[in-house]
Amino acid sequence: MGMEATSLSRILKKMEELGLIERKPNPEDGRGVLIYLTDFGKEKREYSRERVLTFNTVIKEHISEEKLKHFQEVTETINELISNKKIYNQKQTVLK
Secondary structure (H helix, E strand, C coil): CCCCHHHHHHHHHHHHHCCCEEEEECCCCCCCEEEEECHHHHHHHHHHHHHHHHHHHHHHHHCCHHHHHHHHHHHHHHHHHHHCCCCCCCCCCCCC
8 A cells, every 4th residue: 555554554543543444353364454334434534525526627627737737746746756765765864
């Protein structure tokens, strides 16, 4: 998923505390756990989905397709630079 296991575990623990998910043992593999959305989690997923769709609609009404494409390209490049540790790493803060 592109994140550290400890970060994912912390997020899942918090989601479970909030009643958004529940964990159940994997019946096919005793070492694994299956994660399910609760009814409350499904409600919040739908709420979030609606908000994202509204956000996208408003953005598309105000920003041209060309500008959105350029924005996407720039954010992908920035994410690649960060993922490949070309911006931040252990030895230096910022590369010039």
